[in-house]
Amino acid sequence: MPRTKKPTLPPWKVGALAGQTGMSVRALHHYDEIGLLTPSLRTPSGHRLYQQPDVERLQQIQSLRLMGIPLDEVKQLLDGARISPREVIDLHLARLHEHIARQNRLAERLEALATHMDRIEAPSMDDLCQIIQAMTTMEKYFTAEQLEVLRERREGISEHHMHEVGDSWNEIIPKVRNAMAANVDPTSPEILAIAKRWKALVEEFTGGDQQIASSVMTMYKNEGPLLQQQLGEVPTAEMFVYIGKALGAMK
Amino acid sequence: MPRTKKPTLPPWKVGALAGQTGMSVRALHHYDEIGLLTPSLRTPSGHRLYQQPDVERLQQIQSLRLMGIPLDEVKQLLDGARISPREVIDLHLARLHEHIARQNRLAERLEALATHMDRIEAPSMDDLCQIIQAMTTMEKYFTAEQLEVLRERREGISEHHMHEVGDSWNEIIPKVRNAMAANVDPTSPEILAIAKRWKALVEEFTGGDQQIASSVMTMYKNEGPLLQQQLGEVPTAEMFVYIGKALGAMK
DNA sequence: CTTGCACCTCACGTAACGTGAGGGTTTAGA
DNA sequence: TCTAAACCCTCACGTTACGTGAGGTGCAAG
Numbered sequence: 221m222p223r224t225k226k227p228t229l230p231p232w233k234v235g236a237l238a239g240q241t242g243m244s245v246r247a248l249h250h251y252d253e254i255g256l257l258t259p260s261l262r263t264p265s266g267h268r269l270y271q272q273p274d275v276e277r278l279q280q281i282q283s284l285r286l287m288g289i290p291l292d293e294v295k296q297l298l299d300g301a302r303i304s305p306r307e308v309i310d311l312h313l314a315r316l317h318e319h320i321a322r323q324n325r326l327a328e329r330l331e332a333l334a335t336h337m338d339r340i341e342a343p344s345m346d347d348l349c350q351i352i353q354a355m356t357t358m359e360k361y362f363t364a365e366q367l368e369v370l371r372e373r374r375e376g377i378s379e380h381h382m383h384e385v386g387d388s389w390n391e392i393i394p395k396v397r398n399a400m401a402a403n404v405d406p407t408s409p410e411i412l413a414i415a416k417r418w419k420a421l422v423e424e425f426t427g428g429d430q431q432i433a434s435s436v437m438t439m440y441k442n443e444g445p446l447l448q449q450q451l452g453e454v455p456t457a458e459m460f461v462y463i464g465k466a467l468g469a470m471k
Numbered sequence: 472m473p474r475t476k477k478p479t480l481p482p483w484k485v486g487a488l489a490g491q492t493g494m495s496v497r498a499l500h501h502y503d504e505i506g507l508l509t510p511s512l513r514t515p516s517g518h519r520l521y522q523q524p525d526v527e528r529l530q531q532i533q534s535l536r537l538m539g540i541p542l543d544e545v546k547q548l549l550d551g552a553r554i555s556p557r558e559v560i561d562l563h564l565a566r567l568h569e570h571i572a573r574q575n576r577l578a579e580r581l582e583a584l585a586t587h588m589d590r591i592e593a594p595s596m597d598d599l600c601q602i603i604q605a606m607t608t609m610e611k612y613f614t615a616e617q618l619e620v621l622r623e624r625r626e627g628i629s630e631h632h633m634h635e636v637g638d639s640w641n642e643i644i645p646k647v648r649n650a651m652a653a654n655v656d657p658t659s660p661e662i663l664a665i666a667k668r669w670k671a672l673v674e675e676f677t678g679g680d681q682q683i684a685s686s687v688m689t690m691y692k693n694e695g696p697l698l699q700q701q702l703g704e705v706p707t708a709e710m711f712v713y714i715g716k717a718l719g720a721m722k
Numbered sequence: 723c724t725t726g727c728a729c730c731t732c733a734c735g736t737a738a739c740g741t742g743a744g745g746g747t748t749t750a751g752a
Numbered sequence: 753t754c755t756a757a758a759c760c761c762t763c764a765c766g767t768t769a770c771g772t773g774a775g776g777t778g779c780a781a782g
Contacts, residue, residue: 250739283603288577297596305599306588313581323571326539330564337557345548348556352534516778
């Protein structure tokens with residue numbers, strides 16, 4: 221009783237397999253190159269012939285790739301490295317979550333940036349970079365919650381008022397600088413008046429939060445030149461001391 | 472009245488600039504290679520010398536890179552391509568959000584996969600790939616909400632019961648196949664009894680949802696061999712017709 | 723004058739293929 | 753049976769933003 225036909229199904233050529241599985245021919249070539257999926261047959265002229273086991277392996281490869289597993293790990297997994305599938309999944313989930321968290325932080329920054337840009341009439345590349353610098357500098361000195369508080373406070377304030385505050389600083393700081401240069405006693409009445417305005421301005425920004433106030437001072441100390449370039453007049457550490465004396469003398 | 476000193480600050484060498492800015496020397500070389508940041512001076516021996524404008528440009532580059540903007544776009548932006556910064560930001564936000572959405576979908580799939588794996592005692596690579604295949608196949612035939620419904624239903628069912636259901640199908644389907652082969656009248660009492668059990672099994676899975684029921688039938692029609700390999704006995708389209716006749720005759 | 727450090731220019735490697743270039747093989751139609 | 757289309761092969765470069773040597777030169781200090 222002879223066999224009616226050869227019992228093996230006809231093997232697939234690359235193009236056929238590619239069409240069947242939705243992969244590209246180049247991808248199959250690539251898998252062959254890296255030893256991930258080597259067709260079990262070749263025609264004498266070198267054409268790849270994939271048989272059933274190859275097809276099954278390809279399906280496994282596709283499954284694992286769909287889960288975002290890199291090819292070299294797929295190779296290790298399918299080549300019998302004794303790794304528990306659970307570990308693989310957990311490892312990838314961890315990596316993925318970290319990646320997502322990073323991207324989310326980036327998206328938040330970009331969104332914050334976008335709202336900042338909307339406050340400016342005709343933003344230039346230079347403005348853009350300045351704002352980014354300011355944002356990243358702030359991120360170094362304040363915690364996420366503090367930044368949130370500051371953002372909320374900013375939301376509730378008109379742009380006009382922000383300009384007023386900037387003008388106030390630009391008015392006060394030179395006065396303080398001159399007074400210090402002239403060795404004016406910080407407990408003198410003029411300085412006391414200025415110190416009151418200074419304190420009010422500080423509290424408007426910090427909302428009375430001591431943590432924020434001290435972070436601001438550290439930031440001004442460390443990033444003086446940078447902030448000056450962006451904000452105009454900026455207090456120095458000595459000014460803080462000088463005004464501190466005045467405020468201390470106010471009973 | 473002669474100048475006291477030369478008015479230009481001493482330029483920085485790569486290592487110094489790298490140290491100042493936190494970049495690597497290689498990165499600065501790279502920026503030079505691609506024409507993004509070419510130092511405005513070189514010593515006769517070829518050492519790069521960065522001057523103040525170069526440093527400022529580098530700071531801008533760093534700012535934009537912090538926002539995830541690729542180097543060639545940074546180059547275009549800084550080289551005066553007249554693109555509005557807002558467009559840049561919005562474009563990147565859109566790309567980023569799409570990317571995040573993809574990663575989130577992947578994470579969901581991985582988490583679903585993890586819970587599936589926990590249902591199996593000693594999961595092999597093969598089991599893993601089978602489950603992934605099943606999941607992706609389901610995703611092709613059901614909407615996200617339907618999948619959610621099915622998942623919730625699965626949560627409320629013991630593993631023991633799931634095995635029972637599988638056994639029931641494995642018992643019923645051969646009976647139907649035999650009856651069809653023997654040309655048994657679908658309105659005969661034995662078939663009617665089987666049809667009732669069939670209907671109950673179907674409803675247990677679909678929860679009576681017509682949309683789900685019809686999606687299931689399409690899936691079985693299209694993916695018969697695949698499902699059979701994973702589930703064991705699987706109904707054919709003809710069986711659906713046959714049982715349909717029986718149920719229709721039940722008044 | 724030599725040591726050591728900083729600098730230079732190649733040039734390969736990364737992840738997963740896309741996209742030709744240049745040349746054989748197979749197959750379907752005339 | 754011949755030929756042209758369609759399919760196959762093997763290089764090999766391009767993609768992103770640099771890391772990491774390899775091998776050689778410049779420069780300041782002991």
